[in-house]
Amino acid sequence: MxxxxxxxxxxxxxxxxxxxxxxxxxxxxxxxxxIPSRIVDVNNNLITTVxxxxxxxxxxxxxxxxxxxxxxxxxxxxxxxxxxxxxxxxxxxxxxxxxxxxxxxxxxxxxxxxxxxxxxxxxxxxxxxxxxxxxxxxxxxxxxxxxxxxxxxxxxxxxxxxxxxxxxxxxxxxxxxxxxxxxxxxxxxxxxxxxxxxxxxxxxxxxxxxxxxxxxxxxxxxxxxxxxxxxxxxEHLEPRAKVDWFQQAPYFVAEIIKHFEENYPDGMEMLYTAGLRIQTTLDLNLQRAAENALQQGLDNVNKDINGALVAIDPSNGYIKAMVGGRDWQSSQFNRTLARLQPGSAFKPFLFTAALDSGYTAASTIYCSPVTYTQAGSEPYTPTDHRGGYHHRPFILKQALAISDNVVSVKLADMIGPETLIRYAKAMGIESPLRPFLSLALGTSEVTPLEMAVAYGPLANQGVLARPMYLLRVTDQEGRVLEEHSPNLAKVIDEKIAYIVTDMLQAAVSPGGTAAQLSWMVSRPVAGKTGTTEEYTNAWFVGYTPELVAAVYVGYDDKNRKVGLTGGDIAAPIWGNFIEAGLKERPMEEFQVPEGVVQEEVCTADGRRATALSENTMTAVFISGTEPRLPCYGDRWLQRPQDSGEGPDDIDY
The missing domain is CATH 1.10.3810.10 (Biosynthetic peptidoglycan transglycosylase-like)
Structure with a gap:
């Protein structure tokens, strides 16, 4: 020019x-x-801009x-x-x-x-x-x-x-x-x-x-x-030595973005330019507590192990925290949505189905060798932790607290795997479930999010709350583009829910598979550990009256074994999360519904305890189903012989 x-x-x-x-x-x-869109949490705190x-x-x-x-x-x-x-x-x-x-x-x-x-x-x-x-x-x-x-x-x-x-x-x-x-x-x-x-x-x-x-x-x-x-x-200035862009709750934000991609023809363009205000169910305080608890717990093992933590408000289904892995930058795979075997963490669905079918917390089942023939597959012989048996009866509450496998499989045989599946589905499990007796031990794959949702009815008087990410989306002029309300359904009787909760409180008390939570968490909690075969996955799913959370720990390489039980690694992560996340909130007790009574029973035969009873346990019953006959002691019981294991050694 x-x-x-x-x-x-x-x-x-x-x-x-x-x-x-x-x-x-x-x-x-x-x-x-x-104008970028703003994603905010349930308290209107900014999570990120898109x-x-x-x-x-x-x-x-x-x-x-x-x-x-x-x-x-x-x-x-x-x-x-x-x-x-x-x-x-x-x-x-x-x-x-x-x-x-x-x-x-x-x-x-x-x-x-x-x-x-x-x-x-x-x-x-x-x-x-x-x-x-x-x-x-x-x-x-x-x-x-x-x-x-x-x-x-x-x-x-x-x-x-x-x-x-x-x-x-x-x-x-x-x-x-x-x-x-x-x-x-x-x-x-x-x-x-x-x-x-x-x-x-x-x-x-x-x-x-x-x-x-x-x-x-x-x-x-x-x-x-x-x-x-x-x-x-x-002025003395100290710029950060390492610059890392930190996006809060990245796994959760990714799900919000996916929602717009799947539900709006120009979803990403809207997010980038339309200045939307997206109010979500997340609670940033709980999210930070979840991220810290998972990171610290995994760091105590090694840098390669991974995991997930998801928390839900059982009263409305709000997803309050979601950590899909230890490092978003290394892997964007959201493990809270991954299908994994939950191990014994699946047992509460079995015991819920059994109680609603007429069994009580004091019903007794003998732990001894048993083999089942199965059409189209090899005979199935369940064993307890490390392959042994206890050769003694257990009331159902104690069997769940110490996670006895043989008792659980026998119970599944008594009510039928189809009944177990029906209750698990009603309570919130959506993944396919195989109708085998081993299902009682968590051999079908489910997601951590499903597990948190399905424990919700136990914490919420029998009411299932479907999980929610989004509350409201508005444009720049304040027009509401979409709005969501809780989706609630009564799926089990509130008395059954409370009895199972009482049983799961025993699992986090001395003698249970997550006994350390009794001193880690300073509020009422209930929950269940899970460890899959050969220690490949470790779980803990538990709840307080106001929050349900599922923790999964495992390697992305399925050939590697965690080598720890759910009680060893997942339960402490859960406990640290609950204690930090709820520290500013007043303690709540589990609501006791009308029509239930409490009774001291013998663990040997499930009868009403007397002054002569040696091993007893407090259990909860629907009024009229509590034991009437007295227990006269249990010195006659045969102790474990072939494995040399006691209750504390059972499958965790």
Whole structure:
């Protein structure tokens, strides 16, 4: 392009700019500004924004005044005087471009930079520059200076993947933009010119030199005094040594994004540009407690083991916490939705079905060798932990507390596997279940989320609450695009639910498979451990009156064994989560429904205990089903012989 032609073109641009009512590129109104959608938790706390870039939008009032001044001083000191185009700066740029014979220097104002960031690519051509000027004038006609500065500070790139000052403040100084000091503000304000070069994490000396330029310019413009500039220059700054972008609750957020992908034709475009407000069921306080508990528990084993934790409010189905793995960056696979064998954590569904079929907590079953013939497969001989038997009777409450396998399989045979499946499905299990007796020991695959949901009726007086991610989605004008309410259904009698809860409280008491929870958690809890064959998976699913949580621990490589029981590894993770997550909430007791009674019974025969009874246990019954006949002692019982194992050694 000749210099004459270049001058003529610039002259035409200036004339067009001066014309009143000029609209960019034939538009009939101001250009749309794409606004990322905001995902918030159940308490309206921001979880994240959904954008094609990493950004955390923030209002101008929540940006330190020093940061606002610093960016204006170094990027566009006449920002409040011009109307989008600074003719002094443009004149300097024109002179330099004429000398170079091309567009070599921009002289861009903050408004121009915003127009470029919002609508244009990075190419440096005359056509792009003309369109940039058009959009700049439109922005100035549409928005106030404060609004333009706010948008600019939310869009400008500060390096290390951080778009916007809030993301930059968190990335480099681990604080919000409202907390930035003058020294930190001046250092950040110097980054947009060359973010990769001036990044304080990689070139601190260069960042300090650039900070000095910003502070000097602020002093020249009398935004700050020379004394304040000196103090800021001498301020001790410690940028984060390692910059990791942290997205809160990434596995949960991924499910929200998937919802929009699957339910809206232009779902991702809506999320990126429509400024939706998406209120979810998540509770960030519980989420952080879940992430910390899982991470610490897995770290106690080794760096390769993985796991998951999901928590639900049983009264409404709100998913309050979801951790699909130990590290989102390494693996985006959500293990709370993975089908896995739950081991003995599946047994509460069996005992629920049995109690509703006429058995009681004091019904007795003898633990002894038994073999079942099965059509189309080998005979099945269940054994207890490490292959032994107890050769003694157990009441059902004790059998569940110590997780006796043989008693569970015999019970499944008595009520039928189809009955077990019917109850498990009614309580919330959706995965396919195989109608074999071994199902009682958790040999069919289910997800941790399903397990948490299906334990819910036990905590919620027999009422199932289907899981919920979303509460409400609104657009920028506040119009409701979708809204969800709890989906509740009574699936078991509240008295049966309470009796099973009482039985599961024994499992977390001294003598149970998760006895350590009796001193780890300072509130009423109930739950069940699970360990699959050869220690491949470890589980604990449990609940308080207000929260149900499922913990799974295992390797992604299915050939590797955890080598620990659910009581060893999963239960402590669960306990730490509950104790930390609910520490600010008042303790609640499990509600006792009308029509149940409590009775002390002998563990030997399930009869009413007397002064002569040696081994007894408190159990709960539907009124009228409690034992009437007395127990006269159990010295006659035969002790375990072939395995040498006691109750504490049974399958966990």
């Amino acid at each position: 000749s210099r004459v032609k270049f001058l003529v073109t610039i002259g035409l641009i200036i004339q067009i700019i001066m014309l009143p009512g000029c609209l960019p590129l034939g538009q009939e109104g101001p250009p749309d500004v794409p 954008s094609q870039v990493r950004t955390i939008p923030v209002d101008l009032d929540n940006i330190a005044p020093e940061m606002q001044q610093a960016i204006v001083a170094i990027e566009d000191d006449r920002f409040y005087q011009h109307r989008g185009i600074d003719f002094r700066g443009l004149g300097r740029a024109i002179y330099q471009n004429i000398r170079a014979g091309e567009v070599a220097q921009g002289g861009s104002t903050i408004s121009q930079q915003l127009a470029k960031n919002l609508y244009l690519g990075p190419e440096r051509t005359l056509d792009r520059k003309i369109r940039e000027l058009f959009y700049t004038i439109q922005l100035e006609r549409t928005y106030t200076k404060k609004e333009i500065l706010n948008m600019y500070l939310n869009h400008v790139y500060f390096g290390q993947g951080a778009y916007g000052v809030e993301a930059a403040a968190r990335t480099y100084f681990d604080k919000s933009a409202s907390e930035l000091s003058l020294g930190e503000s001046a250092m950040l304000a110097g980054l947009p010119r060359a973010p990769s070069y001036y990044a304080p994490t990689t070139n601190f000396e260069g960042a300090k030199e650039r900070q000095e330029v910003v502070l000097r310019r602020m002093a020249e413009l009398q935004m700050i005094s020379p004394e304040r500039a000196r103090e800021a220059r001498e």
